[in-house]
Amino acid sequence: MAESPYQAIKEKLLSREMVVLDGGIGTEIVRRGVRWRQLGLRTDADKVQQIHEDYIAAGADVISTDTFQLTRRLFLNLFHNIDHMRRIGREGLEHQAEELTGRAVKIAKQARQAGAQGRPVAIAGSIAPLEHCFRPDLSPPYAVARKEHADTAKLLAQSGVDLLLVETMNTSTEARAALEAALETKLPVWVSFVLGPDGNVLSGESLAEAVTAIEQMKPDAILVNCAPPDDILKGVETLAELCALPFGAYAHIGHYDPPSWKFEFHPQFCDVEGWPPQRYAEQALKWRDRGATIIGGCCGTGPEHIRLLKKTLVEKSEA
Numbered sequence: 001m002a003e004s005p006y007q008a009i010k011e012k013l014l015s016r017e018m019v020v021l022d023g024g025i026g027t028e029i030v031r032r033g034v035r036w037r038q039l040g041l042r043t044d045a046d047k048v049q050q051i052h053e054d055y056i057a058a059g060a061d062v063i064s065t066d067t068f069q070l071t072r073r074l075f076l077n078l079f080h081n082i083d084h085m086r087r088i089g090r091e092g093l094e095h096q097a098e099e100l101t102g103r104a105v106k107i108a109k110q111a112r113q114a115g116a117q118g119r120p121v122a123i124a125g126s127i128a129p130l131e132h133c134f135r136p137d138l139s140p141p142y143a144v145a146r147k148e149h150a151d152t153a154k155l156l157a158q159s160g161v162d163l164l165l166v167e168t169m170n171t172s173t174e175a176r177a178a179l180e181a182a183l184e185t186k187l188p189v190w191v192s193f194v195l196g197p198d199g200n201v202l203s204g205e206s207l208a209e210a211v212t213a214i215e216q217m218k219p220d221a222i223l224v225n226c227a228p229p230d231d232i233l234k235g236v237e238t239l240a241e242l243c244a245l246p247f248g249a250y251a252h253i254g255h256y257d258p259p260s261w262k263f264e265f266h267p268q269f270c271d272v273e274g275w276p277p278q279r280y281a282e283q284a285l286k287w288r289d290r291g292a293t294i295i296g297g298c299c300g301t302g303p304e305h306i307r308l309l310k311k312t313l314v315e316k317s318e319a
Contacts, residue, residue, distance in 0.1 A: 003120070004162065005112075005120040005121055005122040005123070005162050006122045006162040006163050006188055007120075008120035008122075009061055009062060009120070009122050009163075010188070010220070012061070012293075013220070013221065013246040013293060013294070016246075016293055017293065018288065018293055018294075018295065018313050018314045019061045019062065019248070019293060019294045019295075020059055020060050020061050020062070020295060020296060020306065020309055020310050020313065020314065021060060021061070021062050021064070021248070021250055021294060021295065021296020021297070021306075022052075022055035022058075022060040022062065022063045022064055022296055022297070022306060023055060023060075023250075023296060023297030023298070023301035023302050023303065023305050023306050024252070024297060024298060024299045024300055024301050024302065025048075025051060025064060025066050025068065025126075026066070026068060026299070027254070027299045027300050027301075028051050028302055028303075029044070029047065029048065029051065029066075031302065032047055032051070034047055040066070041066060041100045041103050041104055041107070042100070045103065045107055048066050048104075048107050049107045049108075049110055049111045049114075050111075051303075052107065052108050052111030052112070052115075053111045053114055053115040054303040055303055055306055056111060056112065056115040056116055056119075056121055057115055057303070058303040058304070058306040058307035058310060059306060059307060059309075059310030059311075059314070060121065060296070060306055060310075061120070061121060061122065062121070062122045062123075062124050062163075062296075063108055063111070063112070063121060063122075063123055063124070064123075064124045064125075064126045064165055064167075065101075065104045065105055065108050065123065065124065065125050065126050065156070065161060066104045066107065066108075066126075067100075067101050067104045067105075067125060067126045067127075067152075067156065068126050068128045068167075068168075069128045069129070069130075069133075070097055070100055070101055070104065070152075071097050071130060071148060071151075071152055072094065072097045072098075072148075072151070073130050073131075073148060074097060075089075075093055075094070075096055075097060076094070082094065098155055101152070101155050101156060101159060102155070102159050105123070105125065105156065105159035105160055105161055106159070108123045108161075109123065109160065122162040122163060123160075123161045123162050123163075124161060124162070124163050124164065124165040124190070125153075125156030125157070125159075125161035125163070125164045125165065125187075126165050126167060127149060127152050127153060127156070127164055127165065127166045127167065127178055127182060128167060128168050129168060129169060129170055129174055130144075130145060130148055130149070130174070133168045133170055133194055133226060134170070134194070134202065134256075135170070136170035136171045136201075136202050136203035136204075137203075139170060139171045139173065139174045139203075140174070141173075142173050142174075142176070142177050143177075145173070145174045145177035145178065146177040146178075146180060146181055147181075149166075149174075149177055149178040149181040149182070150181035150184065152181075153178075153181045153182040153184065153185050154184075154185060156185075157185035157186075157187055161187070162187070162188075163187055163188040163189065163190065163220070164182040164185065164187050164188070164189045164190070165189075165190050165192065166178040166179055166182055166189060166190065166191045166192065166219075167190075167191075167192040167223075167225060167226075168192060168193075168194045168225055168226045169191065169192065169193050169194065169201075170193070170194050170201065170202040170203055171201065171203040171205065172201060172203070172205050172209070172210040172213055172214070175191055175193065175210065175214060176213060176214065176217065178191075179191050179214060179217050179219055180217065183217070183218075183219075188219075188220045189219045189220060190219060190220055190221040190222070190223060190294075191214050191219045191221075191222055191223070192222070192223035192224060192225045192226075192250075193207060193210060193222075193223075193224050193225070193235070194224075194225060194226040194227060195207070195224050195225075195226075195227040195231050195232065195234070195235045196227070196231070197227075197231055198234070199231060199233075199234025199235045199237070199238060202227075207224070207235055207238045207239075208238055208241075208242055211238065211239065211242050211243055212242065215242075215243060215244065215245055219245065220245070220246070221245055221246040221247060221248060221294055222239060222243055222245055222246075222247050223247060223248045223249055223250065223294060224236065224239065224249050225249065225250045225251070225252075225298045226250075226251075226252050226298045226299065227251060227252065228251060228252065228253070229251040229253070229275065229280065229283045230283075231251075232249045232250075232251040232287070233283070233286055233287065233290075235249065236249050236286075236287045236290050236291075236292050237290055239290075239291070239292070240290040240291045240292075246293050246294060247291065247292055247293070247294065248287075248292045248293060248294025248295050248296075249284075249287045249292050249294075249295060250295065250296040250297050250298045250301075251280075251283070251297070251298055251301075252297075252298040252299035252300050252301070253274075253275035253280065253297075253299070253300035253301060254275075254299065254300035256299075275300070277304045277305045277307070277308040277309075278308060280297070280301065280305050280308070280309070281305070281308045281309050281311075281312040281313070282312075284309055284312065284313060285312060285313070288313055295309060295313060296309070297309070
């Protein structure tokens with residue numbers, strides 16, 4: 001039987017070899033002229049697949065599904081309640097999240113088949129906070145989060161992802177609920193926290209305490225993400241001091257101008273708000289030097305950032 005893509009990743013982690021993640025998905029969709037309504041999955045599946053393929057070509061070992069915050073809650077929050085949705089909403093809207101999740105995983109699989117060329121590339125099912133990732137005050141109680149994340153984790157697992165990426169968690173309570181739900185699928189799970197400017201969890205909770213609690217639940221890796229590169233460095237330093245598991249990081253660049261990220265850049269060079277690929281890769285070297293072995297990009301980064309990361313963190317070190 002052929003080795004699973006994740007098994008190859010796992011072996012790299014155990015031997016402390018570098019694992020390269022992909023970069024931003026939603027922001028890259030917008031950058032390519034697609035409205036991120038329904039995550040581009042209904043009308044522009046070909047462009048979503050091309051983004052995955054571009055990240056694979058850039059050298060990513062792991063690509064993440066286009067499912068960030070793709071939940072039933074995402075659609076239900078736009079209505080008074082479920083009865084109101086059924087009365088005035090489009091037919092079948094209450095099942096939209098399930099349909100699009102399956103489609104997102106299928107697109108990622110097609111991209112891997114088209115672009116991996118025999119290289120092991122794992123597909124991570126993205127599971128995000130149930131409410132806005134920058135609003136930890138909106139995070140639901142544990143029991144509610146546990147149930148809703150279980151629905152998402154089960155659907156991603158049934159659709160055929162290789163691992164689950166519980167990412168951008170802004171409270172330790174929701175992170176634990178999502179991790180517990182994800183572990184029930186028996187798939188490998190990585191957990192990542194969004195950071196504040198002090199390098200702690202965005203809720204204000206100590207990252208050190210959150211890491212200790214999560215580590216006891218035995219995910220395969222712990223990461224920090226969705227904060228500016230300098231803030232990410234603070235989080236990596238905490239992980240280096242405390243975390244016995246493989247750990248990593250992926251930062252965002254650019255500026256958030258609701259409802260989406262805004263960028264001033266030349267597409268060829270991805271010079272986003274002062275973080276072109278070269279500078280980003282130089283910052284990532286600091287994360288690696290502190291022990292991070294899983295590194296990629298978050299909102300605003302693109303395939304060129306990942307391409308240079310691969311050359312800087314992996315290919316040059318092997319030369």
